[in-house]
Amino acid sequence: MRALLADGPDLIGRVRSLADPMKATPTDKAPGGRSSATEPPAPIDADLIDALAVLEKLEPWWHVPLSDYSNDLEVMTWLGEVVLDRHPEVEGLREGWSVADAMAKWGAERRTDVFIYPDDEGHDQPEAVPVREWYDPLLTLQQAAKRAKVSQRQVQRWVQKEAVTVVAQHRGPRGSVMKYVHASAVDAAAEEMRGNQSRSQFTQLREELS
Known part of the structure; x- marks a missing residue:
């Protein structure tokens, strides 16, 4: 749960950028703007809207120490539901969304980074792939x-x-x-x-x- 909440700002930025690529996100270097009003907006995937509704409720919790609430049954039960619970997709539909669901589907990734991953034998192999901020x-x-x-x-x-x-x-x-x-x-x-x-x-x- 700590790991998912720590990745929350990058995750919500990723999902927002997919919902509206012209909108500034936490991983942008400078603010952006929406597309011209003369152009019709592109349709937004319903999954993105549903996931954002859950993620935006959690924004005040991204940096909250969980140890402060470890004995609060109500808070921890709610966090477990919205952060950890998985909702498998059945015939293209989900009964709900959680941080874990959004992370599994889209990931908190920086699509333009190139990082050198060490392989098992200690040799460095450059590879241009989506990189989460692990390294x-x-x-x-x-x-x-x-x-x-x-x-x-x-x-x-x-x-x-x-x-x-x-x-x-x-x-x-x-x-x-x-x-x-x-x-x-x-x-x-x-x-x-x-x-x-x-x-x-x-x-x-x-x-x-x-």
């Missing part, structure tokens, strides 16, 4: 600061200096804008910062000794 997860700025063991202000400075690129934005249920960066970019910026600090300390020590 290089998306982090909020707060999560990035925790990962790099720096302040959130430091992460914001990396973003301003373009040492770290914001690759996704998502407006939370209270209107706040959540910015996402790749973990690999955070690791690289932190390593460079610590390398600069070490060189600075060495230079200062050398000057003091001389």
Whole structure:
């Protein structure tokens, strides 16, 4: 359940993009717009509409610690139904939708990424395929600061200096804008910062000794 909720923002962005490819999604780099009013809208798959109705109810829960509700039978029962329960398709119809159903059908994928997957023998094989954020997860700025063991202000400075690129934005249920960066970019910026600090300390020590 934690894994499905953690993938929630990417999943709902994926489903929204399928329902309306011209609409901005959490994995867009910049906002987009709808198609011209002179063109009739394309029909939307009923499955997408039904799945979105469930996913949008869960938006306030994407980042909620489940441990806070582990003893709340009502909440956990509801979450189990809307997150974990599977509803097999019978003759093209489903009796309901859950996060697990949507993940199985569409996935929280980034269709344009190319990632090198290590094979079983340790050789790298480049392959252009849909990639979920398993190997290089998306982090909020707060999560990035925790990962790099720096302040959130430091992460914001990396973003301003373009040492770290914001690759996704998502407006939370209270209107706040959540910015996402790749973990690999955070690791690289932190390593460079610590390398600069070490060189600075060495230079200062050398000057003091001389």
